[in-house]
Amino acid sequence: MKKILNKPADFVPEMLDGLCKAYPNQLTYAEDIHCIVRADSPVKNKVALATGGGSGHLPVFLGYVGKGMLDGCAVGDVFQSPSAEQMLSVTKRIHGGKGVVYIYGNYGGDVMNFDMAAEMADMEDIKVKTVLVKDDVASAPPAEAGRRRGVAGMVFAFKVAGAKADLGGSLDEVVAVTEKALANTRTMGVALSPCTVPMAGKPTFTIGEDEMEIGMGIHGEPGMKREKLQTADQIAERMTTAILDDLKPSAGDELAVMVNGLGATPPEELYVIYRKVNQILTDKKLRVHRAYVGEFATSMEMAGASLTFMKLDAELKTLVDYPANTPFFKQV
Amino acid sequence: MKKILNKPADFVPEMLDGLCKAYPNQLTYAEDIHCIVRADSPVKNKVALATGGGSGHLPVFLGYVGKGMLDGCAVGDVFQSPSAEQMLSVTKRIHGGKGVVYIYGNYGGDVMNFDMAAEMADMEDIKVKTVLVKDDVASAPPAEAGRRRGVAGMVFAFKVAGAKADLGGSLDEVVAVTEKALANTRTMGVALSPCTVPMAGKPTFTIGEDEMEIGMGIHGEPGMKREKLQTADQIAERMTTAILDDLKPSAGDELAVMVNGLGATPPEELYVIYRKVNQILTDKKLRVHRAYVGEFATSMEMAGASLTFMKLDAELKTLVDYPANTPFFKQV
Amino acid sequence: MSETFNSQSLIGAIQRASQALIDNSEFLTSLDQAMGDGDLGITMGKVGEALLVYTKNAQPTDLGKFLMSAGMEANKAAPSTMGTLLATALMRAGKEIAGKTEFSSADAAAMLHAAFTGIQERGKANLGDKTVLDAIHPADEALSAGIASGLSLREAGLKALQAAKNGRDSVTSLQNKVGRASWLGERTKGLPDPGCNAFVVVFEAIVGK
Amino acid sequence: MSETFNSQSLIGAIQRASQALIDNSEFLTSLDQAMGDGDLGITMGKVGEALLVYTKNAQPTDLGKFLMSAGMEANKAAPSTMGTLLATALMRAGKEIAGKTEFSSADAAAMLHAAFTGIQERGKANLGDKTVLDAIHPADEALSAGIASGLSLREAGLKALQAAKNGRDSVTSLQNKVGRASWLGERTKGLPDPGCNAFVVVFEAIVGK
Numbered sequence A, B: 001m002k003k004i005l006n007k008p009a010d011f012v013p014e015m016l017d018g019l020c021k022a023y024p025n026q027l028t029y030a031e032d033i034h035c036i037v038r039a040d041s042p043v044k045n046k047v048a049l050a051t052g053g054g055s056g057h058l059p060v061f062l063g064y065v066g067k068g069m070l071d072g073c074a075v076g077d078v079f080q081s082p083s084a085e086q087m088l089s090v091t092k093r094i095h096g097g098k099g100v101v102y103i104y105g106n107y108g109g110d111v112m113n114f115d116m117a118a119e120m121a122d123m124e125d126i127k128v129k130t131v132l133v134k135d136d137v138a139s140a141p142p143a144e145a146g147r148r149r150g151v152a153g154m155v156f157a158f159k160v161a162g163a164k165a166d167l168g169g170s171l172d173e174v175v176a177v178t179e180k181a182l183a184n185t186r187t188m189g190v191a192l193s194p195c196t197v198p199m200a201g202k203p204t205f206t207i208g209e210d211e212m213e214i215g216m217g218i219h220g221e222p223g224m225k226r227e228k229l230q231t232a233d234q235i236a237e238r239m240t241t242a243i244l245d246d247l248k249p250s251a252g253d254e255l256a257v258m259v260n261g262l263g264a265t266p267p268e269e270l271y272v273i274y275r276k277v278n279q280i281l282t283d284k285k286l287r288v289h290r291a292y293v294g295e296f297a298t299s300m301e302m303a304g305a306s307l308t309f310m311k312l313d314a315e316l317k318t319l320v321d322y323p324a325n326t327p328f329f330k331q332v
Numbered sequence C, D: 001m002s003e004t005f006n007s008q009s010l011i012g013a014i015q016r017a018s019q020a021l022i023d024n025s026e027f028l029t030s031l032d033q034a035m036g037d038g039d040l041g042i043t044m045g046k047v048g049e050a051l052l053v054y055t056k057n058a059q060p061t062d063l064g065k066f067l068m069s070a071g072m073e074a075n076k077a078a079p080s081t082m083g084t085l086l087a088t089a090l091m092r093a094g095k096e097i098a099g100k101t102e103f104s105s106a107d108a109a110a111m112l113h114a115a116f117t118g119i120q121e122r123g124k125a126n127l128g129d130k131t132v133l134d135a136i137h138p139a140d141e142a143l144s145a146g147i148a149s150g151l152s153l154r155e156a157g158l159k160a161l162q163a164a165k166n167g168r169d170s171v172t173s174l175q176n177k178v179g180r181a182s183w184l185g186e187r188t189k190g191l192p193d194p195g196c197n198a199f200v201v202v203f204e205a206i207v208g209k
C-alpha cells in the first residue's frame, strides 16, 4: 500500500501539526508532549473527559475532542500507547474542578500508562475515574468479557459521556452512565486487507485475494477465523448475529447502530451493509433510533467494516441525541 | 481490490436503499427512478438546487442533499450519468416556485442529460438555470478552461449556492454567486492507486508500486503525467503551486481550503498534506479562512488526494460560514 | 420507382444494430479504455439489451412515436455520452417520420440527417474534433447523395457505410478535442475514436456488409 | 565477603542491555508478529536507544534516582506494554537503592525482586498466564537463593539466567492468557512468548554468557 508521507518518524507530529492548524479555534496542540485539548480548556465546573491511544485510527481518538464530547487526548505513535506523562499532562490541562474521567480502549499498554497517570494525578489532588471500553465480541467469549478489546464502540461511550458532562453531570454520574452505555454496547468487525505502519513499511498481515478475517482487531490483531470472502449480506448477517447473540436485546428495544469503515472501504459499501442490518433488525422487531454510517474508528488504509449496536433506554437516547461539535463529529 | 458486495448490478440500488433507511427524517428516496430529495421537499419559496452524476463518489453527489445545501440529486450507476428523465423527476419534486439551479460537473453525458432535462422542465414551466463545475486545473490549460472537468470544487459550489438559496436569494442571485464562487475555485489532485467499478470487476487502471499520477480525474481519467511517488511535502507543494499559478491570488487574500481524500488515503495523510499547504500559504501571505480536510469527493477505494482553493470575498465568506446539515456535511 | 419500408424493416434494423452493439461490447470497451473511462462497451450493450426488449413483439402503428420512445429507452438504459447521443439520434429520426406507418428511402436519408443534426446540437462538437460526428457526417452526406442520384437504399447505404469508415479512419491520427478523451490531450493521437467505431458498428448492422 | 558495585557497573549493565535490545530488534519483532502486533522489536529498540542516550556521559551520584529517571525515559520512549513494564521495573529497582552511590549483591537481588513485584502489580497478570512474569519470576527466585547461599553475583546471575530461560521455555506450550496475544486464544499454544524472550535478552546482556 502506498502512502503520502515524509519521513516515517515524523508522521505523527506532522499529522498533529496539520490537524491543529486546520482547526485553530477548536483545538490546542501541546507540541512538546503530543496532547490535543479543546481550545477553551479547562472548561470550568464540568467533568473533564480524557482519552488516549495510538495514532492511525482517525477520527479515533483525538477527532472526538470538542464540545459535547471529549476535553483532551494523549496521542501515541502509530498503534502505540501514549506515555503516562502525556496522559498526566492532558489531565492537568483539562481539569475544570469536577474531576476527570479516562475513557479508552482495553489494551495492555494503554491501561498501564493510564493507571500510572491516574496515580500521579491523584498525587496532585485531581480526582480521576476510569472507564474501559471492551466492546469487541470477537476478542473473547462472554465469560471472559473483561479481556475484550475496545474498538468502535468507544465512540458511543464518548458521545454519552460527553453529553452527560456537558449537561452538568457529576463525576460519578458521568462514570455511571458511561458504564451503562458500554454494558449495552457490542461491536464486531471484518477485515479484507491489511494496513501499513509507516515506521514498519510493510503490511501488518497478509491475506488472500479471496479471503476475509472475521473479528479482526483495529491493529490487525487476528480475529476468530479466516474465511472465503462472503457477500455483503452474508457479512452483515454474520456481524449482526454475533452481536445480537451477545447483547440479547428484546423485541421492541431501540438501538443506536454504527456501521464503521476501517479505512479503504468506500461509504457506498457501508450503506449496502447497513441496508441488510436494518432489514434483520426490522424482522426482529428491533428499532433503530439513530444510525451512524461512515468512518469512526479506522486502521489507516485497511479495508473492512465493523458493526456496533448500543441498546438504549430513555436516558441514553437523550444523550445520544444531544448535540456535539468536534472536527470529526458534528451532530445538530 | 476486494469489495463488500452482493450482485454488482444491485450495488447502486442497494446503496441508495441503505442510505435512505439510515436517514429517514432527512432524505426521501424515489426508488423507481433513483432520485434522492430532501424529506421536506419541495421547500416553498426557496430556489431549489439539483445535482446529479455517477455513483461511487460519496459524499458527492447525494451526500450534500440537506438543509443549507442541495434539494435533490439524480443518481447514476457507478461513474455513469443519470438519465434526463431522472433529472426531470428531481426537478419536479424539488421545485418550490422560485426556479431550479442545476449544479454539476462538466462531463459530456451529464451535460447532455441535464440539458435535455432543462428543456423538458421548460415545457412544464419550471425555470431552470445551469452552473457547470470545471475546477480541475489538470484537465486543460487556462486558455481552454471551459473544457475542464468538475471535481471536489463542486462542494464549495454546493455550499455557497445552498447558503444563498437558504437566505432567500433569487434564481439569478443564486446563479450569480455560484458562478462567482466557481470563478474563484481551482482543484488539483494526485492518484496513487486505482479503484474497481463493481460491474467491471477489475481496476480502472494500473500503476506501478512506486508511481503516482499527477492530475488524475475522479473516474481514473489519466492526468498530466505519471511520475515516481514523491513525499507528502513535495506533493502538497506541487498541487499548491499548480492551483496558485492558475488562480493568481494576491497577498492578503483569504481562501477556503479543502484537502480531499480520494477514498483509501487515511485522514492522517491528508493532515500531513494540509500542514505543508498551510505553510506555503502562510509564506505567501495568503490566509486560510476555513479548512476542510477529509473525504468530500471520492473514487471509491482509490488512494490519493486533491487540493481545492476558493478565493473569498466578504459575500463568499458569509456563505461558506453559513450552517449546513446533510447526512455527510454538517457545519454548525 | 421509390422503395418503401414497413415497421418490420425498422424493427429488424433496430434489432440488428442492438445485437451488434452487444456483440461488440468488448471491442468498444477496449477502445474507450485507451482514451476514456472504458465504459462504452457496457453502455452500448445496455442500450442494445434495452432496445431488444423494447422491440420484442412490438407492433407499432406510428413509426415516429415508436422511434422517439426507443430514444427514451436508450437514454434510460445508458445515459452516458454515446448513450445520450444515440437516444437523441433516435428521437430526432423519429420526428422525421412522425405519424407514418411506413417510410421511403428519402425518409431514411432525412432520418440519418436529422440524427446527425441532433447529435451536433446536443453535443455541440465541431467536425474534426474527433467525435462520432466525424463518422456520421460523411455517412449522412453519402446517403443523401446516393438516394438523390437514384440508388436503392441498400446501394446508397453501402456507399454511406464506406464513407463512415473512411471518416472514422481519417480522424484517428488527430487529437480528441471534446469529451473525456480531450483531457488526455496529445496522448489520443493515433488512437481510434470509440464513438466513431460505435457508429460504424451500428450502421454496418443496419445496412449489412 | 560481600561484593560492591559502583555507578559504572550499573551504567555498563544498562548499556549492555540497551545494545542487546537494539541488536535483537528483528528477533523480538518476529516473535510479536506471530501472536501480537509485531512492535516489540521497535519499542524495545527505542527503549535501548533512549537509555544509551540517557547513560552516555552520565555521572550519577544517587543511583536510585538515576534508575528511576531511566524508567521515566523508557516510558516516554516506548509506552507499549513491555516498555511500560520495563519502565516500572527500572523505577521499582531504583527505589531499592534510593540515595546510594554503590550497591551490594544483596541489593541487586532486592532490585530484581522489586522489578518482578512492580511488573506484577502494574500488569496484574498471574504466573502461568504466559507473560514476562514467567521468565522474571524464576530468575528472581534463583538470584535471591544464590546470593543467600553465598554465590557471587555473577555465579548467581548465571543460575538466574538459566532459570529465566527455563521459565521462558516452560510456558511456550501454554496459551497466552493476558494482553494482546490472549485474543488469539488457542493459536498461541506452541509459540514462544515475546515478553519472556525480551527479558532473557536483557538479563543475558546484564549477566553475560
Ligand SMILES: Nc1ncnc2c1ncn2[C@@H]1O[C@H](COP(=O)(O)OP(=O)(O)O)[C@@H](O)[C@H]1O
Binding pocket: B108, B109, C032, C036, C037, C038, C039, C040, C043, C080, C081, C082, C083, C085, C119, C122, C123, C124, C125, C130, C131, C132, C133, C178, C179, C180, C181, C193, C194, C195, C196
Ligand atoms: N460532445 C460530443 N459530441 C459528439 N460526440 C461526442 C462528444 N463527446 C464525446 N463524444 C463521443 O463519445 C465517445 C465516448 O462515448 P462514451 O464512452 O459514452 O463517453 P463517456 O464515457 O465520457 O460518457 C467519444 O469517442 C466520442 O466519439
Ligand SMILES: Nc1ncnc2c1ncn2[C@@H]1O[C@H](COP(=O)(O)OP(=O)(O)O)[C@@H](O)[C@H]1O
Binding pocket: A108, A109, D032, D036, D037, D038, D039, D040, D043, D080, D081, D082, D083, D085, D119, D122, D123, D124, D125, D130, D131, D132, D133, D178, D179, D180, D181, D193, D194, D195, D196
Ligand atoms: N498484563 C501483563 N503483565 C505482564 N506482562 C504482560 C502483560 N501483558 C502482556 N505482557 C507481556 O508483554 C509482551 C508483549 O509486549 P508488547 O509487544 O509491548 O505488547 P503490546 O504491543 O500489546 O503493547 C507479551 O509477550 C507478554 O510477555
Ligand SMILES: [Mg+2]
Binding pocket: C032, C036, C037, C038, C039, C040
Ligand atoms: Mg466512456
Ligand SMILES: [Mg+2]
Binding pocket: B079, B080, B109, C037, C039, C080, C081
Ligand atoms: Mg462514461
Ligand SMILES: [Mg+2]
Binding pocket: D032, D036, D037, D038, D039, D040
Ligand atoms: Mg506488541
Ligand SMILES: [Mg+2]
Binding pocket: A079, A080, A109, D037, D039, D080, D081
Ligand atoms: Mg503494541
